[in-house]
Amino acid sequence: MARYGMVIDLKRCYGCYSCVMGCKQANCTPPGVFWSRVLRGEMGVFPNSVRQALPVLCNQCEEPDCMKVCPTGATYQTDDGIVRVDKDKCIGCKYCMMACPYGARYSVPEYKSYFPEGLPLSDYEKHCMQVWEEKRGCGVATKCDFCIDRRAEGREPACVQVCPGKARVFGDLDDPESEISYLIKTKRGFVLRPEVGTEPKVYYLPPR
Amino acid sequence: MGSEKLEGQVQVEWRWLIAAYLFLAGVGGGAFLTGVIADLRGGADWALVSKIGVFLGVPCVLIGTLFLLADLGRPFNAWRVWMKPGTSWIARGTIIIVLFMIFAAIQTAFWIWPFPGSIGNAHGAIAILGAIFGFLTVIYTGLLLGYSQPIALWRTALLPVLFFVSAVSTGIMAIVLIGQNQGVGEGKLALLAHIDALILVFEMFVLIMFLYNAYRTLESRFSAKRILTGAVAPAFWLGVVACGLLVPFFLELLGSGALAEGLAAVLGLFGGLCLRYSILAGGTLDPVTAAGFEFARVDRTKEPMPAMGKVPPS
Numbered sequence: 001m002a003r004y005g006m007v008i009d010l011k012r013c014y015g016c017y018s019c020v021m022g023c024k025q026a027n028c029t030p031p032g033v034f035w036s037r038v039l040r041g042e043m044g045v046f047p048n049s050v051r052q053a054l055p056v057l058c059n060q061c062e063e064p065d066c067m068k069v070c071p072t073g074a075t076y077q078t079d080d081g082i083v084r085v086d087k088d089k090c091i092g093c094k095y096c097m098m099a100c101p102y103g104a105r106y107s108v109p110e111y112k113s114y115f116p117e118g119l120p121l122s123d124y125e126k127h128c129m130q131v132w133e134e135k136r137g138c139g140v141a142t143k144c145d146f147c148i149d150r151r152a153e154g155r156e157p158a159c160v161q162v163c164p165g166k167a168r169v170f171g172d173l174d175d176p177e178s179e180i181s182y183l184i185k186t187k188r189g190f191v192l193r194p195e196v197g198t199e200p201k202v203y204y205l206p207p208r
Numbered sequence: 209m210g211s212e213k214l215e216g217q218v219q220v221e222w223r224w225l226i227a228a229y230l231f232l233a234g235v236g237g238g239a240f241l242t243g244v245i246a247d248l249r250g251g252a253d254w255a256l257v258s259k260i261g262v263f264l265g266v267p268c269v270l271i272g273t274l275f276l277l278a279d280l281g282r283p284f285n286a287w288r289v290w291m292k293p294g295t296s297w298i299a300r301g302t303i304i305i306v307l308f309m310i311f312a313a314i315q316t317a318f319w320i321w322p323f324p325g326s327i328g329n330a331h332g333a334i335a336i337l338g339a340i341f342g343f344l345t346v347i348y349t350g351l352l353l354g355y356s357q358p359i360a361l362w363r364t365a366l367l368p369v370l371f372f373v374s375a376v377s378t379g380i381m382a383i384v385l386i387g388q389n390q391g392v393g394e395g396k397l398a399l400l401a402h403i404d405a406l407i408l409v410f411e412m413f414v415l416i417m418f419l420y421n422a423y424r425t426l427e428s429r430f431s432a433k434r435i436l437t438g439a440v441a442p443a444f445w446l447g448v449v450a451c452g453l454l455v456p457f458f459l460e461l462l463g464s465g466a467l468a469e470g471l472a473a474v475l476g477l478f479g480g481l482c483l484r485y486s487i488l489a490g491g492t493l494d495p496v497t498a499a500g501f502e503f504a505r506v507d508r509t510k511e512p513m514p515a516m517g518k519v520p521p522s
Contacts, residue, residue, distance in 0.1 A: 010499060041501035052501045065357055071298035072288035089288055092281015094221040095298055101357040103217060103493055103505060107281060139281025192498055196357045206499050 003081040004146055005173040005201035006160070007180045007189060008055055011208070012167035015040065015053030022162035023057075026147060027136075028128035031114050033106040035144035036159045052207055055168070057159065058083065058104035058144040059192070059200030066096035066105060066143075075141070081173075081201060082145055090140035097141065101196045107141050146170070173201060217493045217505030218434070219359060225279040227485035229272040230349055231378070233305065234371060234480060236268025237346035238379025240312055244339045248332070256392050257400070259319050260383050265312035265338070268382075269305055269345065297352035304344045311338035346375040358493040360428035366418045367487070373411045378480040380404045381456070381473035388466050401469045404476075405460040412453050415483075427494040435490040444486045452479015 015038055023029070023036035039054045064083050067075045074089035075096060097105045111129045113121055121129065136142045147157035155161065160168045171180035180203075183189060189203035243261020246254040277283045293299040315338050318331055350368030357363070384400050422432040435444050456472035456479070463472070496503045 039496060039503035039505065041498075041503040043501050052499065052503075054496065054498055054501070054503045056496065068295040069297065069355060071290075071292055071296040071302070072285070073291045074288075089285065090282060091285040091288060092283075093279075093289075093298055094281070095296070095352075097221055098219060098353075098356040098359060098491075102496070103358065107221070109281065141281075190498070192496060198357075204498060208499075 001079050001174075002172040003174040003201070004060070005081070005171065005180060005203065006057075006146070006157075007169045007171075007183045007203045007205060009165075009167045009169075009183070009187075009205040010052060010054065011205065012165040013038075013053050013055055013163075014165060015051075016164060018162045018164055019055055019159035019168065022158040023144070026150065026158035028131040029106075029142075030108050030111045030128075030132060032112075033108060033142065035104070035106070035142075054204075055159075056102060056104070056192070057202065059102055059198070059202040060144075060146065062199035062201065063197060065099045065101060065196070065198055066141075069095045069099040071095070082148065083143070084145050084148075085141050085143060087137040087140045090137070092139045092141070094141065101193050101198060102200070105141050105143050108138055110138050218489075219491045219493065222279070222488050222491075224485060225275050227481060227488055228275040229279075230371070230484040230488075231481040232268045232272030232275070233349065234346055234375030234484075235378045235382050235477070236265045236272065236312075237308070237342040238375035238377070239268070239382050240265035240308075240315075240342040240379070241339055241346075241376065242379050242383055244315075244335045244342075247335060254396065256390065257383060257387060257396060260386050260390060260392070261379070262312065262315050262319065262338075264379070264382055264386070265342065266309050266316060269309055269312075273305065297348065297355055301345075301348045301352060304341055304348055308338065308341035308345045311341055314338075343372070347372050353487075353491075356491075359431075359491045360425055360494055361422050361431035361491050362487070363428075364418065364421055366414060366421060370411070370414050370418055370483075370487075373407060373414055374480050374483055377404055377407045377411055378477055380407070381476040384469050385473040385477075388470055397466075397469055398464065401460040401472065404472075405457055408453055408457045408460070408476075412457075415448075415453070428492075431490045431492045434492065435486055440486050440489045443482050443489070447482025448479050448486055450479075451475040452483055 017038050019036045020034060020038055027035065029035060036055065036057045039056060041052050041054060043050050060081055060083050062081065064075070064077065067077060067083060071093065072089045072091055074086045075083060076086065077083050092107060094107055097107060111132055113119070113125055150157060156170055160170045169180050169183060171178040173181060175181060183205060184203050187205045189205055191200045191203055239261045243258045246261060247258035250258065277286055280286060289302050290299055293303055311334055314334050318334070347368040350371045353362035354364065354367055380400055381404060384397055387397055419432055419436065422428040434440055452475065456476040459468045459472035463469070493505060495505060
């Protein structure tokens, strides 16, 4: 059975936020919900300072803390390693949002517009709201699921496809021949916060 | 590791509604424990105090649970909350507070049971069971918050201790407040007030240790600063330190009479609520580090999209 993961090459990432916008557009996420985020960091003092962007998303952990703390069992793990939320079981207690070491879970009480209040929703926003309420729901916990619907059509996750620097690679961690396994082995891929014991499946390649 | 120059990301989800539940569960559990101790050790002389304490158990926790339901995103699904006691502290907690309410309700019923002779040993057994689950009700939330991996402020063994001490203190204050109206003797009220003053000293000690530990731990230093000098400071210094600890302490130690005890109780209860709020509002997720860099998280206390201006009237 495949075990899906992702590799993000920090040398290639230059912080353009295309992955953030691509994810937003593909999944119709409302304001404040960022399944794919880019954090900025800086090291050193001018003239010897370096800047780095860090794209973060749900790490689809092997031992997810969010699944452990969920009281209803709404958060579950599929056979191919993706952690999903069953919106009919979720009660919106937001414990998973406190427990995720990576801050990857989001919940909105209602679908707000990106534009100032008082304006009617545009047709595109109406479509997005419908998709959001059908697939994700308001008042419940939501998270990245490595674009299950796109993968069912044979496409890659949105963030992987739109990245202009080709910094993101999606693949099967269990397959030793896949590009992602090769990159992790040869370029010393590391994960975020390995000490919390969640065994994340998103690997990063060092920037230098 | 965390960094002093980087701000953490404040958690915005659990605030006053959850603080209200934590406070009420503490008062209910603490009052019940005090009532049971008064019953088992004080005998018939302390019967009224014990009755008040036991009677407070169920209503406080029940109203607190309503606050919990109000915070849920999907409250009508709340019956599902039992499903995973194996790993989830919310599921375990629900079982604990329901068992507490059952035992407390039975204990309450014993006080108004019209056939006093038939209870016998069951009275003591139910009291002990109720006390155990009352104790668990008060501390399990400290363990629940401590399970949160990224929020270092809560991830300490001192939190259940702090919740327990505060619960006993606010429980005694609630008994004193109601006891004044119900005709409990002056001597007993004064004794309760003095015991509470001692407990407040211990609570001050635990709170100082809690904040000291939070400051010394690098990941939670931003949380500690946020509570002591940041956005939560007014609620902390006015609500927790002044109203919740210092003023009641001096009133209970040096003052005497109904007014001093009543005022101390009211301020102390308000302080207990502010304590829970300060701990929740101070919770911040620690910064992310990778490849030698430290990355600041997004500040979610601010609106994600600043207002672009109001729509002009047409």
